Amino acid sequence: MSSGITFSADATQPSSRYLHIDITVSAPFTAKKMIMRFPRWVPGSYFMREPLQYVDSIEVKDHQKTSLHWNRIDVDGLEIQIPKDCKEISIQYRVLCFEMTVRSNHMDESHLHLMPPFTWWLPESGIDVQRMDEIHTVKLYVPKDWSISTQIPGKNGEYFADGRDELLDGIMEANPNRELSWIVNGCNHRMKWWDAGGFKIEEDRLNLLIEDLTKIIEEHHALFGIPEWKDYLAVFHFTENNRGGLEHLRSQTSMMPRKCLQQGYEDDYNQLLSLFSHEYLHQWNVKRLKPKEFIPYDLQKEVHTDLLWWFEGGTSWLGDMICLRSGAWDFEVWCKDWKKKLERHFSGNGMHKESLCASSHDAWIHLYRPNPYARESRISYYLEGELVFFCLDAELRYRSKGLHGVDDLMVELYKEHGTIGNRDGIDYKDIRIKLTSMKGGRLLGKWLDRAVREQIPPDISRAMTLFGLKIHANEEKKVGWFGLRTTKKEGRIMVSSFEDGSPARAELMPQDEIIAVDGSRILETKQLQAYAKNHIGGKANFIISRQGVIQSKTVEILEKPQNPTVVSNDGNKLWKRAIASKI
Ligand SMILES: [Zn+2]
Incomplete structure (x- = not known):
């Protein structure tokens, strides 16, 4: 059922860098005032961005184009007086779009990346709030030679977002490049790319990329099952240096230096595959299987969870394991990447001061607000979370005699808490209960408590030994x-x-x-x-x-401290099984 709310954005003057917005809310109204709120942060990026800073020229009118009285309230609010017999309220404003990141609006003469929490005011009161769960119309006007790609169903500039979360999650990319599409396991996959400097990417590089992405996608499907949602959009932004990635329900925006698709930059290409795999995996781990605190997302204030080590560290670990299993990465690539991660791990000692749960909880004031001394007292739940996953996987595989690993634990949790009709979210207890109920996991509850709640570094050398992987220091002599x-x-x-x-x-x-x-x-x-x-x-x-x-x-x-970071053999049966394709 339609919500009676239409969200329109006009991008037909892209070089102005301003999107012109019109949000129309139709009657009935339930009060004399309507309060609108502008989101303050973007899911997946734990920082109060205050995108309202880019909004100006606000005007509010009724159905007869008569201006209505409004005033700004709080840091994020708009209070509108509703006259008697008002049939419709139209809120118009401009949004400046110049921040070039995966989590913001960016528009120039060559493209638009529309991030909904940077774009839309949302009614909080003054209408029946149930309407926010109904179907919103989203209209986007772009220059004639551009085409629009989005996960929101619809076409030709008119889309229909099923409820508030779909509206806020539905990024849009519009530019003159053709959308590429291909089918994997009956699911349509689309790619829309844009280069920040207008560089033309060679067709054969894109074809090679699609070939490798397909291997990665198939491996994800082999683990989690073929998704019931049949459409996925990958938006790629290529830049000089900027990078980043952000996940959505059925899409991602990934940004990488353009050299990743040029000959001779294999490491960067492998990082692009890793980034895609990470964001693709988030479809299951964080967009559907979620922390309890994120249901629903409250974008008006900081929301804390102790589980970002699971949702980011786990996604980093499994995303790369899937690159390896699928053959998109070979073992040599994995070793090279692993070495870099271990070097980062050994260059700090924050794990003696901060646990993974604390690091997750304080993401808002720690990871997203780094300082030059952060390495001494803080950890990254991405990196250290990934290392703990590696260690836990080794323990579980060893204790279950190779029967299963932590990826199977993630799948089990997804099936129980992440599938349609059963999206209640998880907390630490749910992970612990599921882990200890698995064969070989009975005694791993205490292991996990120690690994993620205490301030101790993971025992990487034990995990390497369990996998039969030999590891030694990089330098041959003292330096x-x-x-x-x-x-x-x-x-x-x-x-x-x-x-x-x-x-x-x-x-x-x-x-x-x-x-x-x-x-x-x-x-x-x-x-x-x-x-x-x-x-x-x-x-x-x-x-x-x-x-x-x-x-x-x-x-x-x-x-120079000598830390073991270089893998020198190819592991035992347990490891071979962990990295074997599931297809
Ligand atoms: Zn992530």
Whole structure:
């Protein structure tokens, strides 16, 4: 049934960077005032974005085009006076669309990426609130040579979103590029791409990409079953450097540097496959199987869950395992990626200060608000969550004699809590109960409590041993090390942060510019690394600029910590079974 609310966006003047919005709400009204709220954050990105900052030129009219009185309330509200016998209220405004990320509106002469929580005011009161669960009409007007891709059913600029969540989840991408489509297991898959600089992507690269995506999709279906929803849209944005991904019910927006589709950048291409797999997996894990706290999403205030390690760490782990199982990645690619992850893991020691549950809960003020010292006291529930999944998978496979792994646990939870008619969401207890009821999982409840609720690092070497994977340090001989992270800004090398145990931490500060070391001008980060490498046990004189004042600092050159990050064999039967295709 129609909600009687139409959400229209006019993108026919894209170079203005403004979307012109008209939301019409038809009678009946249930009060003398209608309160509208503008979303403050976007599901999947835990930060108060306040997209209302991009809205201006608000006008409110009735069915006779008479202006109605309104005023702004709170940080996110609009209060509209409803006259007697009013048949319709139309709210019009402009939205500036210049933030180029996967979670925001972006429009220029070449495309529109429409993110609903950055676009629509939503009625909160003044109408029967049940209407928000009915079918909303969404209209989008675009330049003649553009075509629109969206997960919302409909065509030719007119779409029908079934309820509030579908409306808020239904991203739209419009640009002149042709939408590509192909069928996998009876499900239509579509791809709509856009390049931020107008670069033309070679057809054969796109075909190769579709071939690999198909392998990944088939592997997901083999694990979770063929989806009852029969349509999926992948929106790809290619940029110079920006990257990111965001999941939706039947679509994703993934952003990668364009070189990922150019010859000679295989690592970047593999990261694109990994990103796609991660966002694709979210269809099951977070968009349907959800934390209890997210049902329904309250986009007006921060909503906390202790389970982001499950929904992000687990998705990262399984997304990449599926790349490997499907053959889109080979074992060598997995090892290379694993090495990078372990290097990141060993470069910090936040796991002694923050548990995975705490990191999840505080995502709003920690992961999404990093500082140069974050590595010392905070962890990423993506990275550390993934490592815990790897370890838990090894334990479960070992204890069940290879019968099942954590992917099977995720599937079980999805079937019980994530399927249609049974979307009640999960909490920690649900995961624990399901895990301990699985064969081999009986004693893993306490293991899990320790791994995600306590401040201890995961025992990666035990998990590697269970899988028969040998691991050793990268460096063949001892080398020197400053433990410094730097960035290059306008040709200057600036201190950005310190690795765990860095000898430079007490002497230097973030934002110090490193001018010279032991008399040699420093113009590249690799000069610093090379100097430290060959002067183990010595001391180096740093000439820096701190807040514009030249200073001299002495920094010891310590031995670089040797951490096991390199996999040197191909594992035992248990591992082979874990990475075997399920098709
Ligand atoms: Zn994710």
